[in-house]
Amino acid sequence: MFNIEKLTLISTDEQTFTYEFNEGLNYIKGKNSSGKTEFYKFLDFMFGSSYDLSECPWYHGTLKKGIMKFTYNNLTYRITRTMKTSVNYFSYFDEEDKEPISLSEYRDRLEAVFAIDKDNLRRLHDFADENITYRTFTVFSFLGEIRQGNLIDFFDKCSDLKYSIKMTSILNFIFNRNTEKLFKLKKELEKLKKDISGLESISVKNNLNRQKINMNLPKLNLNIVYNGNNKEEISNKIFEMKNMINSKNPIESQPISELEVIYNNIDDQIKIYDYRKAEMKTIQHENENRKVLLNNLHGIIAEREDFNYLIEPLISLVDELKNSITFNKYVISDETVKKLRQQRDKVKEEILRSNNKYIRFQLDEKAKVIAIIEDCIASDIEEFDNDELDSMKKRANELRNDIKNLSNADDEKKIKKISDFITSLYKSAIGVSDIIEQDFKDETFNIKYFKRGNSLKTMNIKKGRDHNGKEINIDAIQPTGSLARHTLIQLSGYLAFLELLIREEKYPIIPILVLDHISKPFDIDNPGAIGKIIENAYKIIKKKNLQIFIFDDEFYEKLGIIPDHYEELVEKNKSGFNPFFHQ
Numbered sequence: 001m002f003n004i005e006k007l008t009l010i011s012t013d014e015q016t017f018t019y020e021f022n023e024g025l026n027y028i029k030g031k032n033s034s035g036k037t038e039f040y041k042f043l044d045f046m047f048g049s050s051y052d053l054s055e056c057p058w059y060h061g062t063l064k065k066g067i068m069k070f071t072y073n074n075l076t077y078r079i080t081r082t083m084k085t086s087v088n089y090f091s092y093f094d095e096e097d098k099e100p101i102s103l104s105e106y107r108d109r110l111e112a113v114f115a116i117d118k119d120n121l122r123r124l125h126d127f128a129d130e131n132i133t134y135r136t137f138t139v140f141s142f143l144g145e146i147r148q149g150n151l152i153d154f155f156d157k158c159s160d161l162k163y164s165i166k167m168t169s170i171l172n173f174i175f176n177r178n179t180e181k182l183f184k185l186k187k188e189l190e191k192l193k194k195d196i197s198g199l200e201s202i203s204v205k206n207n208l209n210r211q212k213i214n215m216n217l218p219k220l221n222l223n224i225v226y227n228g229n230n231k232e233e234i235s236n237k238i239f240e241m242k243n244m245i246n247s248k249n250p251i252e253s254q255p256i257s258e259l260e261v262i263y264n265n266i267d268d269q270i271k272i273y274d275y276r277k278a279e280m281k282t283i284q285h286e287n288e289n290r291k292v293l294l295n296n297l298h299g300i301i302a303e304r305e306d307f308n309y310l311i312e313p314l315i316s317l318v319d320e321l322k323n324s325i326t327f328n329k330y331v332i333s334d335e336t337v338k339k340l341r342q343q344r345d346k347v348k349e350e351i352l353r354s355n356n357k358y359i360r361f362q363l364d365e366k367a368k369v370i371a372i373i374e375d376c377i378a379s380d381i382e383e384f385d386n387d388e389l390d391s392m393k394k395r396a397n398e399l400r401n402d403i404k405n406l407s408n409a410d411d412e413k414k415i416k417k418i419s420d421f422i423t424s425l426y427k428s429a430i431g432v433s434d435i436i437e438q439d440f441k442d443e444t445f446n447i448k449y450f451k452r453g454n455s456l457k458t459m460n461i462k463k464g465r466d467h468n469g470k471e472i473n474i475d476a477i478q479p480t481g482s483l484a485r486h487t488l489i490q491l492s493g494y495l496a497f498l499e500l501l502i503r504e505e506k507y508p509i510i511p512i513l514v515l516d517h518i519s520k521p522f523d524i525d526n527p528g529a530i531g532k533i534i535e536n537a538y539k540i541i542k543k544k545n546l547q548i549f550i551f552d553d554e555f556y557e558k559l560g561i562i563p564d565h566y567e568e569l570v571e572k573n574k575s576g577f578n579p580f581f582h583q
Helices: 036-046 103-114 118-128 136-140 161-175 179-220 231-246 256-303 305-324 334-360 363-379 386-407 412-427 434-439 483-504 528-541
Strands: 002-011 016-020 025-029 063-072 075-082 088-092 446-450 455-465 471-477 512-516 547-552 565-568
Touching: 002 036, 002 547, 036 063, 036 075, 036 512, 036 547, 075 103, 088 103, 118 161, 118 179, 136 161, 136 483, 161 412, 179 231, 179 363, 179 386, 231 363, 256 334, 412 434, 412 446, 412 483, 412 528, 434 483, 446 483, 455 483, 483 512, 483 528
Parallel strands: 025 547, 025 565, 512 547
Antiparallel strands: 002 016, 002 063, 063 075, 075 088, 446 455, 455 471
């Protein structure tokens, strides 16, 4: 049950004027410039549209706020909107208004009222992958003057981008035969996407950690690269570095200049010993040569005594050289040289360590670098199986393809049913419209709804032949008719969709239809079809379930309407919709 009972306007000087309405069809008559279209927009405004009243001369300086009382599913509400977007009120009718609320919160509360099936609304959000609310569904409730007679994308608000971009998702959801399966697949895909994202974030985190580690290792003079598999090696190097920093070796307290003097002295000693050792080897080699010479000379004397007078002086000379040279002072201990080299290396290491400590980095900075590396190593996660990630991505792509295919799988029976209902509503006015009577002279005439393009097309059946030459029936699109004809078809389409949405009780729909100047395209003979179509729609929908507002400049009798409530906008001391505005 839905019924807007009252709309109260309050002026800036606290005057009030109340419009009262009834369940069913409410007819508001007004001449041109009396505010019919403004009234039409104001109803949408009260239900949360972004229409800025402050920019409209109809309200500027006269209207303070509007208060609407409506009942839905046996609960009565009072909603209030002011000229300020941030000042709105929402309450049950028997409660006092509390603190003002923003337009966003105002809409949230209306959403809670009209979204009967919360689970289905969540499914709709998941299905569409975007935020679809009761405001989106007002596309089914308002037919303005400008787009009357449009049969392509035939809902009036589809001319507004914020509605048109969501219509495909809404229509796919309404007419899809696989919603439950799609819901399960989307849940699986959502979980899979989270798992993939988790693994990929691990990979990214690992790479960032490794980059940070490898950026800091050179600061410790460690010539090594961390690759994720050598944690132990890096940790050992860091441990050694920490021990080096924390050690209290006496040499460590010496200035670098003193350490360099010690190093140079030791190095000079080693060089001297190295030189002497090389010299000793040369002398030893010469001594060996002398021995060979002496042996050769003695051999000659033994063979030729007559050469004795020549060789004896040479032998005496060689013996003198042998006796005059001692090798003891040139004997160098290898152990001594080894110890000197060890001492030199130790001093060199201390110089390097001191240089790092006192020149390149201060101790606290080096400790900070070590802490960064240790923290990165500790947080580095073991590599995951790339094959597993590839398999998950492959499954995600399969799910996306399945979802895409299932999303476009229409329930053709449901589409045919709504097409048949549109045709029957249109046909119900055959006795009061020569336009409709002319159409149904062809018994095969029908109106077909096409989800693609959200369009209504008039069809008839013609005979044709298939590729085998067999005679078959072919649906043929009829030529375009008058604007009045299109408007009646469009009205039938609106009513058929509202019947479907209200009957299924799954959608956040405001059960209202608001028509602005719908008689405009009609000549004197056909406007009565409007009332007849609405009358027959009410036989199915019932007045308690759908409230209709018609704003027009014709008397309701001309439209074949018997209203449940009638209102004239222009009265004595009242020039139009806003009673506080005087032209």
